[in-house]
Structures are given as structure tokens and as C-alpha cells.
Amino acid sequence: MAVPAFSLIYREYLRWIRAPTWVISGLMSPILYLLLFGQAFDLGRLIPPGTPANVLSNALSGAPNYFSYFAVGMVAFASVTAAMFSGAGIIFDKQLGILQRILSTPISRRAVFLSELTFRGMLTLIPAFLVVGFALLLAHVPGVAGLTVSSTVSVLGAAQFLAAAIVLSVAFTALFLSFGFAVQRVESYFGVVTILQLPILLTSNAMYPVSIMPAWLQYLVGFNPISLAVNVMRMSLFGTHGYAYPAGIYLLGLLAWAGLFVTLALVLASRALRSDVSPKGSALSQAIAE
């Protein structure tokens, strides 16, 4: 007896392992940011000599230098960028009739959604961890800034880091999957996703310290799921000094976002997957009608 959902995951795995280009393209911008932006935009150099060391350290939430602060933000950004490709596969499956074939079998509609979420979610973690590894490696290259972590990272801290990375990738995978279920054309999908990418990144604390932002932006940044994940990640690597809340609170906030996005995706997925009486309501009936 085979579990139908595993069959779906196996299919996605085979497709991915043979054409892993989406992960590579998802990795491009974070790596470029690390190699160019992160090297050039060193806020530490703007601080006049003789300023007490803790001034910079406080602004950077305890990170030893700007690059280390920034690199953690890029870990989250890499995962979100990779998640942006999650929904595209569903649109192709809809257009090619593969989804219809799947739906004509006894596999449950929920299993279709959950296997997508699980597999795509796991895929988005890969670039996140590659960015961590790459940033750590840069620290050993002479003349280049790299990620330096405090020597006292605990097991609990590492677990928090991992938890934040996982919940963040589930949240954004679900969000972009829901777009994939909702729209019929790849062009519309990437249109929406491209519009969202920069605002999501720029209203977070991934690239610059919150303390130098205007108050209204600080407010926005505080609620951004990327900020919440990055807070937890930075706390686990650089210490908890200077944060308003303990890591658990940020993690809970992130979980709330994930819950919201998964619910949204569930609703849109079941709308797209149901055999609808209204030809406008269901992606499937539209595909059949053409």
C-alpha cells in the first residue's frame, strides 16, 4: 500500500532533482547582495574613530559588524525569494492538465495541498542554509567581510534559529502557493510576486537597523514576518541584548503569520481544486471549458 501523498512528493522531487534551476535562480539575489551590497554598504565605516565600540554594536543588535548583521537578514530573504517560485509549478500543472489528471484519481484534495506545502517548504530552506554557509565561509576569505557569530551559541539558540527558518519558509511558501492556486497565468503570478518582493524586503529589518528608521517605518517593520524571523535568528547568534521581547514572542508572532497564510492557501486551494458548479469560481472548470 503506497500513500498517495508520497506519490505526489516523489513526483515533485523527481522534477526538481532534474531541473533544480529554480533554486539556483532563487539563490542569485541573496548571494549578490552578500557579495556586493553587504561588502560595500558597511555602516561601521561611517562611525568616526574614537566612538565607543558599543554604539555600533547596539545599533546592530549585538552583531560584531554590519556584514554579520546583514547576512542573517539575507538568510531570511533567501528563503522568501525561493518561496516566490513555489506557486509557479501549480500554474503549469493546471495549464498542462496534470492537475486535472491528479484530481480524477482518489487522492484527497487536502493531500494535494499539503504535499505541495511540505515539499516546497523544504526546498526553500535549502537556499537559506546555503546562504548561512556562504556567509560563514566569507569570514575566512582575506579582504572580504563575513559572518561572525558569538562563540556562545547554545543548542537552544540553534534550535530557535532553525524553528524561525522553518516557520518563515512555511509562511511564505503557503502565501505564494495560494497565489499559484488563485491565478491562471504564470505572467500574472510573477507579476504579483515581483510587486511584493521589494516591499516585503524593504519593510523588514533584514538590511538595516530599526533604530535609524523613522517611527512610522519602525512600526511597519515590527509586524513584518521577515523581521520577526530575523529577530529570532539574530538573538540566537548575537545575544538577546536590546530587544523589547523574548525570542518566544517573536516566534509566536511569526507563527501567527504562518497560520494566516496557511489558512489563506487552504481556502484558495480548495476553491481551485473543487469541482465547481460555477465556471468562474474554479480553475478546473475553466481549464475544462476551454
Place this chain on the structure above:
Amino acid sequence: MVYPPAKPGGKGTVAVAGVTFQVRRGEIFGFLGPNGAGKTTTISILTTLLVATSGRATIEGVDVQADPEGVRRRLGLVFQRSTADEELTGRENMLIEAGFYGLSRGEIGNHVSDLLEQMDLSSAADKFVKSYSGGMRRRLELAVGMVHRPRLVFLDEPTLGLDPQGRAGFWRYIRSLRETKGLTVFMTTHYLDEADQLCDRIAVIDHGRIVASGTPSELKDGVGGDTLVVSTAAGAGDLTPLLRSLPGVTSVASNGATYRVKCSNGESLVPKTVIAAERAGIDIVGVTVLKPTLDEVFLHLTGHAYREEGDAPSTSPSHATDPGIVSRGK
């Protein structure tokens, strides 16, 4: 069955309405109609991909709306277009499809190899589908639809784009399954000669309604019998009054020296025509009996031709009695 709803104040069009038929177990049932007549909509409703606004359909006693999963488990579906995954091999496509039915490689592996062999895909089984030709994709589609050994299979124009060998091989396989396993087949096809030869019974759908149903020979009888084509030598006299006077002749149309005679029994009219023409001193150079084809049935029922070509002798139907598919209109 009615689909979709005519929305109050909306501009929704009704795709099918008043579609009622029964398919018996072990029967090959042909569902014919011009493009856009509602064939695919009907198949989609019966295979649970669409929900009818009203009416009821049962498959092997299972209601498609009350228990869609039970219906999905029972049927095989072969789509009009290729739905195989291009990035996977033929065998992988089949094994993954089997997995959706809860069948593991261990349980189904040999059956998959057999099916690939039957479909003449053994040598390409482990190649990516993107390297397949159109005909190979079609055959794979059929193999995928049959992978879980369904007792009832829906074929939506299954042989579209297949070469004659491919079509023959496919139907040989379907017939053998019908004979050995009692497979029930619900098919649509654009090849009327194919439907004529294969189907036990046929329903003709046009503008979302069933306009006729019956065995191929019943349908053909409904068009009004045979056509006798009589050719006379150039300059011979007019044969029309003489032909009209023969028994069983319903109409005569002439085009110079060629006459098309509609009649109830073509064969018995041949000697009568020859004798009568000889007595009248008109020289006949040829007589041909044309049996009605499904194309004529089509032209007759829908007012438009289905396809240009196609003529084939009818097969005598044979069927079991227990109902396989029942669809009741409302």
C-alpha cells in the same frame, strides 16, 4: 444532467441539458457529437471533475455527487490531450499515477511493464516523455489511464492523432480487455468509422442534448436505408421515371448520367434496375450499393457533417444486461 447553472441575470450558457442514457456493463458505448456539443462536459461530470447543476448520475451504483471518491476509485480516464509529465519517464508517470490509487511499485510494477509492452512503449519506458512522439504520448496516456486496472474506462477521443497501426493496436487491446475482464468503455471519438466498428451502442449529442441513441445499425436504419448509385452510358436516355417506378424507391436524384437512388433495400433493387433498364433500352455501365454510414446519420441528425470521409460496415451489437453507468436527466 444540466451544467452549468443558468445564473439569474447572468450570461452563463448551459453546456449540457437533458442528457439521459444508460451504459451497460461490458459494453463499448460511443458518445458522438460535433465539437462543442457537450461531450467533454458530460465526461467531466461523470468523472467527478465537474458537478452538474441538476440531475443525477451513478457509476456502478455509486452516485457521482454523493461519493465522488468512490467513483474516482472505480474509473479510468483517458484525457483528450496529453497529461503526462514531460520531465518524467513513461514508467515513472505510470508508477506515480498508480501511487495516487494507493498502489505501490511492488504491487503494480509487473502490470506497468505489461501495459507498456501492450502499448508498444517498452523500449521507451525509461526515456523522458519530452522525447516521445505524438503517437507515443497518446499510447502512454492510455497506459496511464489503465494502470490501476479499472473496470470502467472513459476515453475522450483516445485515438486522436494516432496512426492507423496505433489505432488498431489500441482497439485490439481494449477489445481483449472487454472480452477477458468485462471492461466497460465510454468513449468519444471523431472517427465515425471507428465508432461504427467498435461501439455496441451510440448516443449522439448536439447542442448539449442527446438527439439519438441506439446501436450503429439502428441509427443508420433511421436515416432511411441504402443508396443505389446507377451510372448510364453517355447519351443514354433519362432513367429517372423508370427508377421512380421501382418498388422501395423513395427518391431519385440525377447528375447527368449518374443517379442516386434512395431505397429501403439496395441489394434486391440491383437486378430489378438492370432488367428494367435493359427493357427500356438504356445502357447501364455501373451499379453500386452504398450502405448508410454514421456520417450520414450525423448529417441527418445534426444538420452538419461530422467529417468528410468514413464508410464501414456495421457490426452487430452484443451486450450484457446489468447497468454500468446510469445517467438520468432532469
